[in-house]
Amino acid sequence: MSQLALISGTIFGLLSVVFGAFGAHILKKKLNVAQLQSFETGVKYQMYHAIVLLILGFEFQNSATMNAYIIYSFILGTILFSFSIYGLVLSSANHKKLRFLGPITPLGGLFLIIGWMLLLIKLINF
Template sequence: MSQLALITGAIFGLLSVIFGAFGAHLLKKKLTQDQLQSFETGVKYQMYHAIVILVLGFQLNISATINAYIIYAFIIGTFLFSFSIYGLVLSSANNKKLKFLGPITPLGGLFLVLGWGLLLVTLINL
């Protein structure tokens, strides 16, 4: 599990840098200001949680079930939240908005909240 967390955190970090550069340079002329801001929100949340996932991968005792749930919640939440935003923004910019992605973003946010909540419970019980 810790290897999964470390690899996933590194991939999310790598992709957030690539997507951030992509947004800042290539999409700047193609997106509206609101769309660009949404895209940047996805990139920021992806990077923040990539760092969290890496730290947890190094620090948590993965044999504890709650720790596995924390890492899974952050991985699933980051993927659903950030990547649904990317899909919504890019499809909207091409006038082919993928509306089914709309409900996925808050679901991803819910997983992120769950991850933070479980982490808090774990820290309180130390």
């Protein structure tokens, strides 16, 4: 389980740097201010949770069920939250907004909240 957290955290971190540069240099010319801010929100949340996954990957040395739930929640939440924002912003910039992604963003946020709540419960019971 710790290897999944480390690999996912590394991939998310790598992609957040790539997407951040893409947004700052290429999309800056194509997006309006609100769209650019939304894109940056996706990048920030992706990086925050990349760092969390790396820390958890180094910390969680056993494969307890709670650890798995925390890691899966952060991975799924990051994918659903950040990547749906990217899809919404990019499709909106091309005037073909993928509206089905709208409800996916808060679902991703919910998984991130669940991951944080589970981590809190784990720490309280530690």
